Amino acid sequence: MAEFLYRVGRWCARRAKTVIAAWALILAAAAAAFVLFGGAFATTLSIPGTPTEEVTDHLAEALPEASGGTGSIVLSTANGDPFTDEQKAAISALIADAADVDGVETVVDPFATEAQREEQQTQIDQGRTQIEDGLAQAEAGRAQIQDARADLDASQAQLDAAREQFGDSADLDAQQAQLDAGYAELEAQEAQLEAGAAELEAQSKSLEDGAVLLDLAADAGVVSSDGSAAIVTVAFTEPQMDVTPETKEDVTAVFEDSPVDGVDFDYSSEMLDAVPQIAGVSEVIGLVVAGIVLVLMLGTFVGAVLPLATALVAVGIGALASMSLSGAVEMTSVTPILGLMLGLAVGIDYSLFIVNRHRRQLKEGYDVDESIALATGTSGNAVVFAGATVLIALVALNITGIPFLGLMGSIGAFCIAIAVLVAITFIPALLRLAGLKILSKRERKAREDHAETRKPDPQPMHTGRAVMRVLVGLGALIAVALPAMDLRLNLPDGSSEQHDTTQYQAYETIAERFGEGQNGSLLVVADLAEAPADDTAALADQVAVAQAVAAEDDVVAVAPIGTSEDGTTMAFQVIPEEGPTSESTQELVHALRDLSVDGVEDVGVAGSASGNIDISEILADALPVYLAVVVGLSLIILILVFRSILVPVLATLGFILSYFAALGGVVAIYQWGWLADVFGVDTPGPILNFLPTLLVGILFGLAMDYMLFIGSGMREAYAHGAPARQSVVLGVRAGRSVVTAAAIIMMAVFGGFIFSHSTMIRPIGFALAFGVLVDAFLVRMLIIPALMHLVGDKAWWLPKWLDRILPDVDVEGAALERRHPHVEKAED
Structure with missing residues (x-):
């Protein structure tokens, strides 16, 4: 794969204008497809x-x-x-x-x-x-x-x-x-x-x-x-x-x-x-923050523009192509926005990895074309691996058997795939056009002067400090994760909308003038064992069912809707005491389904409130299975990459802690109402029912990215003979700058959606931004290095029989560097 990407990067650099024109045409085609074939977005699930x-x-x-x-x-x-x-x-x-x-x-x-x-x-x-x-x-x-x-x-x-x-x-x-x-x-x-x-x-x-x-x-x-x-x-x-x-x-x-x-x-x-709004003020602010981070890290405006331009092309294609399918498949408005979030965040990060590697090689004296090809073959290989990890996790959402969630995963995976393709083709073309301007003037002068500075190797951390980092980090994670134990799932109702929207005004007017329950009325359908003898008997049966329903707790009113021609099916509108997302309404739905009335064969409940309750319970049941699949996938991938047993176990446990910490933060803010004014939560309530499942797939992929860039440096240092504890600090030093920048960019992009117009998107944006914060800075750069220090050489133990059968996954492209060694050339 590394050799193939090396050739791809070299070909794209040599035909830069052709590649750029091709992607421009693809973007135009996606826009045309959306205009021609885009349809309505579902407001219910x-x-x-x-x-x-x-x-x-x-x-x-x-x-x-x-x-x-x-x-x-x-x-x-x-x-x-x-x-x-x-x-x-x-x-x-x-x-x-x-x-x-x-x-x-x-x-x-x-x-x-x-x-x-x-x-x-x-x-x-x-x-x-x-x-x-x-x-x-x-x-x-x-x-x-x-x-x-x-x-x-x-x-x-x-x-x-x-x-x-x-x-x-x-x-x-x-x-x-x-x-x-x-x-x-x-x-x-x-x-x-x-x-x-x-x-x-x-x-x-x-x-x-x-x-x-x-x-x-x-x-x-x-x-x-x-x-x-x-x-x-x-x-x-x-x-x-x-x-x-x-x-x-x-x-x-x-x-x-x-x-x-x-x-x-x-x-x-x-x-x-309405067509989902994908470019609000908060999203633009997120992009601006990402741009500032890129300028600070890369030190040049040109270098900062390239990842942003690449990401915008990728998300433009991904989002528009996704929305063009809305006329053919049942798609919620949150689906393409989710693809936008993911494509934008990983599009910037994946491009950054390649640009950062290219800049480092240029400063070491590599020729521009040589550096582009090698950066694409090495960092591009890591990008493909990281993207594949996220893609697999998202596609795996289809195993839940929930169509709309599987579609979200598939659309998200498609946007990730586009981001990867753009990164390994479009970026080489742009880098070729940028030439040495990707470096600042000071860096270009140092390159011409062949100035080279080498930092002394860092010393391993103290064991006591490592123990303290583990205790503090785990304590913080557990404390933040505790609210997740009170997690309640449902879909947001009108009360969760922004207060200046007509949906909220409609909900609030009904709640104030008619009662909360009018916003979540239930449709109760009763099937009689046999048809009534006459109209009087049919009316008596209606009364019997209505009285039985009204006798249940938290029922405010029961109104007959109609009866089938044969009289065996009767429908009623039932008004509960509280709103559609309340616990009492959820309990009432189950109580009505268990209702027993003489002469009635079956009692069913339908309506939006009932449907949302059913979906939430199915999602909750599917979550453990999906989490187990993702955890198993995590262990297999990491064993392949790091050729170790303990490192994958530690990394996977770290992901689980990050996941529950992210859920805890969501519950505290969006369900309990902590810091509600800061995050614009006007009405706290149950958490978006598909958020926990979706968060597993996305956060898993991002966590594996960070583990890859931190852990691979440790593995490389250890393989080159550095002591186990020193390889830990060497790996952290090699990967911390790019992981820090990538995480901040991710947080900026996801954080921009926290103040989105959509009540579904806001908690997703927060969960992802907070999950990245916790995983990158608390787990990957604080707890994992400390644990690796404490276990020492045992971290890299692998049974010999397993070592023999595992394929050699050269994620960082070290073999490629040996096949294409850098040759010093005189400057023209």
């Missing part, structure tokens, strides 16, 4: 096979009209007063227009809904009065029939007495016939009366069942109690993931183009669809 997905699919078959996606438009009066009749009329007109938009199933008018609710209550009250009057009339009828029966019984007694006294006669027979007819008429009247009373009783039962349902849904209103806010629900014809941006824009345009005087409109995240 989904995993096939979750309980929520199964319920949603079942509902699509049983109640197709209720299976489409939904969004909310939150209305509020600017002055806090109730809506006026003019405002209500204007809003209702806009709702009617929005309902005519292509792709919209229906738009629910909150004022009409409340009017219907009031009308239903009035009908129930009137029905109760009518039934009570009817039952009273029936009771009066019973009394009249009883009196008439008493009169007939008296007449019958007189007739019987006359028969005993006078015997049978035609007159008496006629009177008996009249009495029998009277009895028959009374029995008919009584039967008719009882039938009417029974019908009234049945009507009363149905009426009371309807009253129960109306009462259970009382707190699921869509107009606030003070009349100053309302929720407009938009139901789309397509499922949530298939609703096009054009449909959403057409709906919002109806309200934005015809504002109602004195009324504010805010939109839930489901109503918005």
Whole structure:
């Protein structure tokens, strides 16, 4: 590989303009692909096979009209007063227009809904009065029939007495016939009366069942109690993931183009669809900091520009090409931004490694073309190895079986691959054009004068100091990692958005005027064991399920949504006590799924809140498996590189500590709210559910990079005969400058995303920046060297049988340097 890269570097240097033009064309092609094929980005996450997905699919078959996606438009009066009749009329007109938009199933008018609710209550009250009057009339009828029966019984007694006294006669027979007819008429009247009373009783039962349902849904209103806010629900014809941006824009345009005087409109995240912003102010600041670090390290503006230019080309291609796939695959808006973060950070670092090696060789008197080829073959080889490590870790995210996470890993890996390719081809071309200007004037003069300074070999650290470094470092890591024990996972809700966004305003208005639970309503679907006999039985079944659901803790309201044609599937909207990311809502979802109701075969729960809970739990279950795979991969790679058992074990344990320390920092700030003002955390809450898994893959790759550049120097010094303890300080001295610069650049780039507009990106940016800080400075340059000092020669022990079968991985390209030794040439 080193020899091949040597030739690649030499070829690219000789054809610099051709290579630069080729990459420019590729960048233009990626931009064109995005313009032509880019599509919508998902605002929600989904995993096939979750309980929520199964319920949603079942509902699509049983109640197709209720299976489409939904969004909310939150209305509020600017002055806090109730809506006026003019405002209500204007809003209702806009709702009617929005309902005519292509792709919209229906738009629910909150004022009409409340009017219907009031009308239903009035009908129930009137029905109760009518039934009570009817039952009273029936009771009066019973009394009249009883009196008439008493009169007939008296007449019958007189007739019987006359028969005993006078015997049978035609007159008496006629009177008996009249009495029998009277009895028959009374029995008919009584039967008719009882039938009417029974019908009234049945009507009363149905009426009371309807009253129960109306009462259970009382707190699921869509107009606030003070009349100053309302929720407009938009139901789309397509499922949530298939609703096009054009449909959403057409709906919002109806309200934005015809504002109602004195009324504010805010939109839930489901109503918005935007291309992710990839170049905010904070990201630019991160790049500026990276540029400053490069200038300070390289001492020349030209040298600082080259890694930045290389990284920008790499991320431009990677991000644009990734976003061009959004029209063909389900992709969240965070996916291309993640690729941007990784591509930008490693693009700068990988280019820096090659540029730094090239500059060192030029100062030693190498010819420009010779130095470019050798730097590409040596440091470029290390870059390929480091990039492959990160790439493998990211691609391995697919083993979790979670599609959106696998796609994130694949897109991130693609951006890493582009960054590596750009570093080993584009940088040699730029270095050829830069020539000796990559060196400062002072460095060029020293090169011409053949000035050479050699630092004396450093002495090993004191053992006591090494012990202290280990204790202090481990103590700090454990202390920082402790908050990770309280980790809670979910997706951010509207409360996590920046306070000036319409999503936050919509969430906050609902929370204040309707209650937190309205932001995370659940969809409960009950399947009956057999179809109801009639409408009355169906209503009774609805009431039984609704009452059972309402009896659960933390349920505020239960509102029926609909019933399938055969009556066996019923859907309800359930309003929990707290928001969608609360622990009580998570417990409620599980309690409802375990609910047992007579005659009900199964109870399922769906909705955004339920889906997020399912995804978070699946991700939490997948994390240990993925972590084990990455740890095993780490051990294998490091054994190959360092030909040692103990060094890989120490390095891997260091990665695990760095990982949990990074998670601890995230929990402390984004979940507990520590330093919330500093990091712009307006509303602390659960941690982004896929962050821990994603962090494993990314931080692992970066940690291996730092271990490679620190540890390879130790290995090289030890292999050249330096004592084990002295090789430790020699390796640290050889790699600390480039690792320090690389880590600071990584922190600057990742840190720029801490203040991103996206609530998903902010904690990811912090986790990566803090993880790099901990791993590079605390683990790789403090704890690992101290532990290596303490174990001495044992650090490089390897069983002979294993040494024989392991391939020789020449990461630093030492064999290449022997094949292409530097030959001093006279300066022209």
